[in-house]
Amino acid sequence: MTKHSIMFIDDEKIVGDMAKLSFEQDGYEVETFLDGESALERLQEKRFDVVVTDMKMKGIDGLEVLRTVKKLYPGIKVIMITAFANLDVAIEALRDDVHDFFPKPVKIKELKASVKRALGEA
Amino acid sequence: MQKFFFRKLKEVLGRDRAASDLAARFRAFQAVLDGNNRTLEAMTEMGEKLGGDYLFDVNYTKSAYVHLHTAISDSLRNFNLLTGHQYPQLGNTLTRIDGLVQRMLTSAEPLSALLLVFYPEITWDLAEEVGGKNYHLAEMANSLNLRVPEAFAITTAAFAAFLRHNGLEERLGGLVTADNADLAKLRAAILLGDFPDDFRASLAVALEKMRDRLGNGATLAVRSSAEEEDGDFSFAGQFETVLNVPCKVDEVLAAYKEVVASLFQVNAIAYQRQLGYELGKLKMAVGCVAMIEARASGVIYTVASGKDRGRMAISAAWGLGKGVVDGLIDADLYTVVKGEIPRLVERRIGNKAQMVVNRGKEGVEILETPVDRRQIACLKEAEVLDLARQAQAIEAHFKTPQDIEWAIDTTGRCYILQARALRVEELTEETAQSLKTAEPTGYPVLLRDQGVVVQRGATAGKVFLLQHLDELDKIPKGCVLVARHDSPLFVQAIPFLNAIITDIGASTSHMASICREFNIPTVVNTGQATVVLKHGQEITLQAGEDGAVVVYDGIVQSLLREERQTGAKLRELYEFRRQKYIMRYIAPLNLVNPLEQEFVPEKCKTVHDLVRFMHEKSVQALVASAERKGRGLGRFFGGQNALRRLALPIPVQLLVIDMGGGLCSGTGKKEVDFAQIASVPLRAVLAGMLSPGVWQSEGAALRGADLLSGMTRAADFAGGGDGLAGYNVALASKEYVNMSLRFGYHFNMLDCYCSDTPRNNHIYFRFVGGAAAITNRSRRISLMAQVLAEYGFALKAKGDLLVGRLSGLSREEIEKILSQIGRLIGYTRQLDARLDSDEAVATLSRRFLAGDYRLDL
Secondary structure, three states, rough: OOEEEEEEEOOOOHHHHHHHHHHHHHHOOOEEOOHHHHHHHHHHHHOOOOEEEEEOOOOHHHHHHHHHHHHHHOOEEEEEEEEOHHHHHHHHHHHOOOEEEEEEOOEHHHHHHHHHHOOOOO | OOHHHHHHHHHHHHHHHHHHHHHHHHHHHHHHHHHHHHHHHHHHHHHHHHOOOOEEOOHHHHHHHHHHHHHHHHHHHHHHHHHHHOOOHHHHHHHHHHHHHHHHHOOOOHHHOOOOEEEEOOOOOHHHHHHHHHHHHHHHHHHHOOOOOEEEOHHHHHHHHHHHHHHOHHHHHHHHHHHHHHHHHHHHHHHOOOOOOOHHHHHHHHHHHHHHHHHOOOOEEEEEEHHHHHHHHOOOOOOOOOEEOOOOOOHHHHHHHHHHHHOOOOHHHHHHHHHOOOOOOOEEEEEEEEOOEEEEEEEEEEOOOOOOEEEEEEEEEOOOOOHOOOOOOOOOEEEEEEEOEEEEEEEEOOOOEEEEEEEEOOEEEEEEEOOOHHOOOOOHHHHHHHHHHHHHHHHHHOOEEEEEEEEEEEEOOEEEEEEEEEEOOOOOHHHHOOOOOOOOOOEEEEOOOOEEEEOOOOEEEEEEEEEOOOHHHHHOOOOEEHHHHHHOOHHOHHHHHEEEEEOOOOOOOOOHHHHHHOOOOEOOOOHHHHOOOOOOHHHHHEEEOOOOOEEOOOHHHHHHHHHHOOOOEEEEEEHHHHHHHHHHHHOOOOOOOOOOOOOOHHHHOHHHHHHHHHHHHHHHHHHHHHHHHHHHOHHHHOOOOEEEEOOOOOOOEEEEEEEEEEEEOOOOOOEEEHHHHHOHHHHHHHHHHHHOOOOOOOOHOOHHHHHHHHHOOOOOHHHHOOOOOOEEEEEEEEEEEEEEEOOOOOOEEEEEOOOOOOHHHHHEEEEEEOOOOOHHHHHHHHHHHHHHOOOOEEEEEEEOEEEEEEEEEHHHHHHHHHHHHHHHHHHHHHOOOOOOHHHHHHHHHHHOOOOOOOOOO
């Protein structure tokens, strides 16, 4: 069985680092990115099953990542996490077919459950 | 006439101030409680979010800390109002804590500009300046009173000054891309480096001090002590140590440069990368530690193997420890079963063909051991056990298994040279993957989904059913503590416990914070753990993240294995550790027992300590001011219709001052009865005093003095010229009472807050006096103490003074205990004439607890 792959995008290194360790323990393949640009570039080379992105980032932000992914790779599920949870952003993300939306700090267990759902495993 | 008028006016105004002062103090008291609550809530929340179960970023930590800091500042401001700025040290402590946390949050430079610090001067807030290894060693001497060699630390501030002086700071920035050749150049530049004048000068002073203490021939070990060294990570063998350095400035400086340069060795850099360090950020302090003339030395692992945490292994060889550490010598191996009284259970004598000895300036040398000493044990049993006891203390203090280096000198004195965290084997990924969360079969379920999970986890052990707080020091290591209530006094046992389960308790209590800090699986408020679980029974507790609780009969190995692997690796992220370290200045509780001498502002090191200290002293301050203001206020309050005489069907005369909500509205002008008391705690204590059978007024019990003072003093308060002096007074609000009751020579003082928020609630009870012979008076104290201990009071008794404190219980529990105190007040009032033997004390206290108030023996 091939491993499922997850892409994490967050401009704070600690978030990606923690996510990588936690998800790798469960047998996922994980790559982390500190900005939207490099993440979208990487998507041109490699297909990921799930993208987990921070909302507020310099340059390409989470909403833009979401829209681009949905447009170019509609099969990839996107999960959004943000420290600045507000209703408008959430609604906008939902409209853009976000798979799930979490405020930070997010419980790792819940994020894992959401990823499983995104992969149709639960 | 005019003179008289002004005097009278002044008097009335003075009383006005006194009254409003008391009201203001009461408001301040409540504000302290409120601030403390918010602080504890913020602390709990941060502990949870930073604990490894959540993805968080630095913005979260910053905002959560601001929230916490605001709450504790509010608390402190009101505390200062309440106590009239009696404890200015607390403000300084909070400022220091804030400085340390801010430094963690912003990765700023250390606050202190100290270049050198002798070990006895190393305080809690200097941990970062002196580095992990120095800090741990100094801590063992300063906090645990263990013998460590004479030593001083050269700080990270000195390190920074040295780099700056040689223009090397910028080069550290380029380390990320440095190759091996760059590193070699950097090391060479360090070895050629020069020292600032003040660096040299303070070193010269320190070395002179060392020569004074140890003699001119003394030599030093110059060792690395990097930021986290011996903390979560050992950096074992990564950095240089220079042995046998004479106490001379140039020699020590040369050794210092060697040690500092080793920070940039290829392997050390690789190790830093592995631990997620941003290269060039790791700061190095250095320790200059007196060399010990070792007869024997070795290493202790406080956990002998991953499977058996109850045993420790002590290895020993002749001469210096290097032989053992480097694995050169077939050392003796002693196995000790840990416990209150450690036991030597196995002794394997090695064939110690060689030994490492100190050759002064020539360094160390490996010699052949004289044949007749090779197969002789290095340690006597008493020495093994002495080492074991020290190792247990160190493990308990640092809360994780330890790897300890020790030496015994030629005069037989034992020194601890180093202690660092011992990594105990963890499960491999394959075994972890194969274990799933299926419910184990074949183990009866004793408890399911009862109680509140304070700290999740799966653990097992034998039940220790705690009956009395004085059994705390009898609790064996590795057991599951089962108790009726939670208590911060458990802290002395918590590091050794596998789990705690209580009948009653809250997830925000002091104990709960401690359990989270120590990572001890804990469930409170199960209602019936002490009934269902039997002393000595082996059980497994599974406390889930989602609040699910299951207690199995027996040891369920599959659950325990699964627990060990989850969430283990996050510690290897530097940023994660750094954020988590902030909690070191917030969550640990050092001030546990308010009756100890250690309960002073100087001992506050964390936010939690501040909360605890302020709570305790606020109660005292309020009691003191209520006592003070209770006198002389009679007429003032009388004029405000706030003061009533309480009519009771027992010979107790009591005046009630209503501070708001203490009495039902629409009560009479002068007198009220029990039914009109609205104050929850006052009602509860009076209900106890009015219990049938408690108030025995017949026969010999009522003696002259009692009759005279207890019954007559409340007389006509409105006509008295001395205010309330000498009267029995209760200051009461809806949730609070402060009551003083005097019967002849007996004096009872009760201060109680009783609300729907358990954390705010407290009972403070004090009893003094008695006219009978001193032995009988002490017996009465002893009887009262036996009864109060039953309810978990922290007690202090001396002669005929008894002070008891209790806090954090629910409103219902407090009411129940107050009633019992009410009964006790009535019951013991006339007791000492009866207490002519210690057996009588035992008999009567047993009877009292069983609801039998007969005094005849």
